[in-house]
Amino acid sequence: MSDIKHNHGGKFDRHAIDLPTGAIDYFVGGDGPPYLHMHGAGGLRISHSLHELTKTYRVYMPIIPGFDDMPFHDEINSFLELADMFADFWQAVIKTPCPVSGHAMGGRLTTWYAILHPDKTQCAIIQCPSGLRPEGQVIMPFSQYQKGVISHPDKVADENRSQDVIDANREAGYRYHAPGKGVIDKTVFRDHDMAARLSEITCPTLILQGAIDAVLPPESAEFLESQVEGSQLVFIEDAGHLIDTDQPERWLRVIRDFITQGHEFRAA
Numbered sequence: 280m281s282d283i284k285h286n287h288g289g290k291f292d293r294h295a296i297d298l299p300t301g302a303i304d305y306f307v308g309g310d311g312p313p314y315l316h317m318h319g320a321g322g323l324r325i326s327h328s329l330h331e332l333t334k335t336y337r338v339y340m341p342i343i344p345g346f347d348d349m350p351f352h353d354e355i356n357s358f359l360e361l362a363d364m365f366a367d368f369w370q371a372v373i374k375t376p377c378p379v380s381g382h383a384m385g386g387r388l389t390t391w392y393a394i395l396h397p398d399k400t401q402c403a404i405i406q407c408p409s410g411l412r413p414e415g416q417v418i419m420p421f422s423q424y425q426k427g428v429i430s431h432p433d434k435v436a437d438e439n440r441s442q443d444v445i446d447a448n449r450e451a452g453y454r455y456h457a458p459g460k461g462v463i464d465k466t467v468f469r470d471h472d473m474a475a476r477l478s479e480i481t482c483p484t485l486i487l488q489g490a491i492d493a494v495l496p497p498e499s500a501e502f503l504e505s506q507v508e509g510s511q512l513v514f515i516e517d518a519g520h521l522i523d524t525d526q527p528e529r530w531l532r533v534i535r536d537f538i539t540q541g542h543e544f545r546a547a
Contacts (some may be wrong), residue, residue, distance in 0.1 A: 289332050291340070298367045300360075301352040305341040305368070310332025313373045316340045317381035317388045320409075320452030322347045322440065328523035328530050335535065336378075341368055343388075345451035348444060358410070358455060358470070362391040371401050380404035380536050383495060383520065384452060387411075390473060390503070393480045402483040402541060404534060407492055407520055409456065410470035411499035471499065477506035483541040484510035487533070489518035489525065511537070513546045 291308035314336035314480065323342050332338050343361065345351040355364055365388070369377075379400050381389030382486065386408035393403040440448075484507050488500040497514070504512040513533055518525040537544045 285497050290333050291325060291338070295342060296368070296371060298364060298371065300354045300367070301344065302362055303341050303344060303352070303364075303368070303450040304349060305339060305372075307337065307339050307484040309335075309337045313375060314338045315369065315373065315377055315379045317363070317379070317385035317392070318343065318346070319381075319383035319385045320448065320456070322444070322448045324521075324524075326521075326523050326527070328527040331527065331531055332534070339368075339373060341365065343451070346448050347440075348447075349449070351454070357455065358388055358391045358473070359395065361388055361455065362395050364526055365392055366396045366399060366516055369396075373399075378402050378404060380406065380534070381408075382406040382523075383457065385520045387470065387473070390477070390480070393482055393484070394473070394476050397480075397482060400482050402485070402538060403480065404485045404487070404537065405503065406522055407489060407495045408434040408486070408499055408503055409495060410473055411502050412496065413498050413502075426537075474502075474506070477503060478508065480507045480510075483537070483544065485533070485537045485544065486510055486512040487522055487530070488514050489522045490514045490516045491518065492520045492522075494520040497518065509542055511544055511546060 291306040293304055293306055294479035295302055297306050305322070309332065314332065316329065316338060318340065323340060325340070325347065329338060329340070342349050352364070355361055376399055379389050379392055379402070381387070383406070386405040389403055389405050390408060390410070393400045394430055486500050486503050488497055500512055504510050515522050515526050515529055523530040533546065
């Protein structure tokens with residue numbers, strides 16, 4: 280099992296739970312009202328920002344099946360099915376509407392969750408969302424992708440992942456992003472079904488985009504804002520794809536203000 284070494288300070292505990300589709304592991308830490316976080320295609324990254332968030336929220340972070348040495352669930356092969364699995368997790372563990380956040384792949388999952396399970400979603404925080412890439416635009420080669428992830432590499436904690444786990448996480452991302460397609464350089468990641476249903480999101484919605492994110496284009500975030508009534512798009516200066524790592528103080532301030540203010544939130 281992959282050791283999430285970057286659980287610095289021991290603020291998160293790891294648990295297992297049986298859900299209708301199979302068992303998953305999740306991390307939880309902090310006191311306060313619940314907060315549900317959905318990780319990206321790199322696997323679960325427990326950043327300094329998420330640790331700081333535990334000072335005001337009880338943060339739940341399930342590991343998506345297939346990532347970080349966790350087995351796939353035979354019945355889960357799409358984002359809709361993943362969203363339903365997270366709803367099962369919510370029903371078993373959280374049980375009260377709460378903020379839901381996700382990054383990149385997790386942002387796409389958060390979007391589907393807000394569409395399918397509005398009764399469980401107090402507000403949605405969607406960061407650098409995948410699934411809304413402009414038509415005809417292909418994702419960059421993986422060799423270039425890594426250069427566009429972060430603008431401050433000195434802030435990245437040692438994640439203690441073996442190359443085998445890194446490769447397996449990437450393959451898991453392929454499974455959900457484009458089932459049946461295994462060549463990321465030739466795959467267009469446009470979720471037409473999700474794009475057609477964005478107007479169904481009615482909860483307060485915050486969209487975050489790194490101003491110098493070279494992985495996912497700003498057009499994705501701008502399109503999402505245009506389709507979700509009342510949503511707020513905030514570009515975080517001097518931040519790449521991993522916003523909460525590049526600019527943790529700004530990320531925390533915006534997140535906390537948004538959750539408190541809801542539909543009344545306006546970025547300073």
